[in-house]
Amino acid sequence: MNQTVVSYLSQYEFYDFLLALFRNNQGVLAFTLYLLLALIIVGMCATIGGLGTYAERKISADLQARIGPNRVGPYGLLQMLADGVKMMTKEDIMPFTADKKLFYLAPLLCLTGVFATLAVLPFSSGFIMADLNVGIFYLVAISSLVGLGVFLGGYASNSKWSMLGGMRGASQIISYEIPVTISILAIVLLAGGMGFGTIVGRQGGLPHEWFMFHNPFAFIAFFVYSVGALAETNRAPFDLPEAESELVSGYHTEYTGMRFGFFALAEYIEVFVVCGVAASLFLGGYNVPGIKLDILPMQAAQFVIFMTKTLVLYYVVIWIRWTLPRLRVDQLMSVCWKYLTPIAIFNLMGCAIWMVVFNGKSIAELVLGSH
Amino acid sequence: MFLQFLFISSAVLTVSCALGVLMVKNIMHSCVFLLGSLMGIAGLYATLGADFVAITQIMVYVGGVVILMLFAVMLTGGNDFVSRAQNLLGLPASMGNKWTYAIGLLVGVVFLLTNIQLIRGLTKALPVKTITNEFPSTVTQIGHLLVKDHVLAFEMSSVLLLGALVGAAIIARPRKQN
Incomplete structure (x- = not known):
């Protein structure tokens, strides 16, 4: 059950x-608790997203033998x-020919889609907002709002760079x-x-009990998922929607101030969510x-492990970004449709x-004998 | 209490956004209103306890159909339709003549009567039914039904989708230069 x-x-x-404090009003207490915990999770993940920008700059500096940000605070x-x-203090510029309503809506859609996925992310066996029995399906479905936000952002800015970035x-x-x-x-x-509780509950703490090492097909599926997730979050080497050498900065070229901040924050939190899903699935x-x-x-303890x-x-996602060069658009599509999708279908059947x-036994169980 | 709140907010969202789709002149805005309407329908499914169907609604319509619609609108001209209020023959667009109005009225009356007939039985006091379900979740139930009772429809729809996939590949294939 849920x-x-x-x-x-x-x-x-x-x-x-x-x-007793709430005079036995179960509904009000449940609502208050949900509200508090939702605020905690959103605040925590927004902080992680913010620290993600710091980590990105610090790690990139490390990889390029620079120092990185070192002036503000320790x-x-x-x-x-x-x-x-x-x-927050920057001027909020609205392009004269922009589609104003959609221009306002797009960053909010991005952020909503990402924050909605946090509802099913399993931080620990108890600290999961709602362990839906369609958990992972919900996550995949609701995160498609991000794609919509990117697209509408590109369209509403009414500039050629944004349009190309949004369509890409x-x-x-x-x-x-699909993969x-x-x-x-x-x-x-x-x-x-499909519930996260079920999926994580079927695995164990040690590597031979993980689904990644359950069988060879799941092992390949992990890498297919990782590559696909990088592309879905628009991270390098798949950051074509915001390819700064070709498209200025793609779908958020025309956005300023905190509206741009929303896009950036949504991206960093989405990377966190995608990594969390990889950790709990595989x-x-x-x-x-x-x-x-x-x-x-x-x-x-569970929270710390997760x-x-x-x-x-x-860290690996950031490391990849500062190591690999960007793909071309046609290469991007052929990687998806000619390689990843057939491999993913092969894995599913395998x-x-x-x-x-x-x-249903894993390799370790077959080798070590069942227990 | 919570279910009522969910139902009312979903219903208001669905209906108001559906009206928005019709009222708004800009076709891109129409698509975004459609998004809200479809989300509202997902909320209605959730009210009924059909969580899998609700998520599928979001997955298919928000993640697929609305984005494809926006793509199609953008590739075929998009906003130009607002300024060019003409029909295909270049005449000023109008809602129709007396024949189309008469047919529309007739269809409306028939539709209304059919709906009244359907709803009439439901307005009497509804017996409260507790649904007993031997499956742990709706996902399990749908899975069982798909491979037991409705396996023929399931397999046939998969063949149909395969046909659509092959057809799309043939259309998109570059022609040979002879």
């Missing part, structure tokens, strides 16, 4: 205390705040959704459910190696056949 963070909290004693850590203040963005996001979704489907097949998610207890401090895996993947032939 589990939520409130139904998880309700098994502890302090929930009864809170309930190690330049407060650079993000300075950037935030700068963006929309076609790229739609195309790469990504099929790779996810292979994992859903292994887990026997790398065992929040499972703590070796320990299976259901106590409250355990949640903190964050570690996700942030390592985040996983299905593996599940039937080996009765």
Whole structure:
């Protein structure tokens, strides 16, 4: 059934205390808790997105033998705040020929799509806003709002660079959704459910219990997912929608101040979400190696494990950006349709056949004997 | 309480955005209103407890259909339709003549009567039914139904989609230079 963070909290004693505080009004208490936790998660992820810009600059500086931001705060850590203040105080320019309503709407659609995905991201077995039994499907569906935002942003600016960037963005996001979704489907097949709780629950803490090493097809599916996810979040080497050497900066050329900030923030949070999904689908998610207890401090340990895996993947994404050159548009499309999609379909069928032939056992279980 | 709130807000969103699609002159704005309307319909499905169908609605319509519509509008001229209020023959556009009005009225009356006939049985006091379900989730249930009761329709639609895919590939293929 659908589990939520409130139904998880309700098994502890302090929930009864809170309930008494709210005069036994279950609905109001649940709503208040949801509101608080949603604010916490959104605030936390916005901070991670902001720190992502800092990490990007610091790691790129590292890779290019520079120092990077080091003036604001210790190690330049407060650079993000300075950037935030700068963006808020900048003039909000509206192009004269822009489609005003859509121009306002586009960055909001991007940000809404990304924040909506946070509802099902499993930070720990209890700290997941709503463990829907269609969790991963919801995430894939609602994140398509980002593509719409990119496209409308490009259209509404009414400039040629933005238009080209928006069209590239929309076609790229739609195309790469197919190999990504099929790779996810292979994992859903292994887990026997689409909810994040089910998928992560079927894996263990140690690497041989992860779905990535469940069988050779899932191993390939991880890399197909990673490449597709890079393209879906418009990250290099697939950052054609904002290719600054060709399109100035693509769909957000005409945006200034905090509206541009929304696009940038949405991108960095989406990278975090995509890394979190990769960690929970393929790398065992929040499972703590070796320990299976259901106590409250355990949640903190699970949270740390999840964050570690996700942030390592985040580092890899930034590392790739500053290492690989950008693809051409035709190369981008042929990578998607001629290579990734057939490989993803092959993986899906391979996983299905593996599940039937080996009765759902992983390689480790077959080698070490079942337990 | 929560379901009522969800239902009312979804219904208002659906209807008001559907009206927006009709009222707005700009065709791109129409598409965006359509997006809101389709999201509202997803909310209505969620009210009914059909979570899988609700998500599919978002996946197919928001992620696919609306973006394709925007693409099609943009590639075929988009905003120019606003200023050029003429029909295909170059005459000033009008809503129709007396025959089209008469036919439209007739269709409207028949549609209204059919709807009244359909709704009439439902306005009496509804018995509250508790749905007993042996499946743990709607996903499982839909999966079981698709490969048991409706397997023929499922397989036939997959053949249809394969045909559409092959057809698109043939149309998009570059012609040989003879």
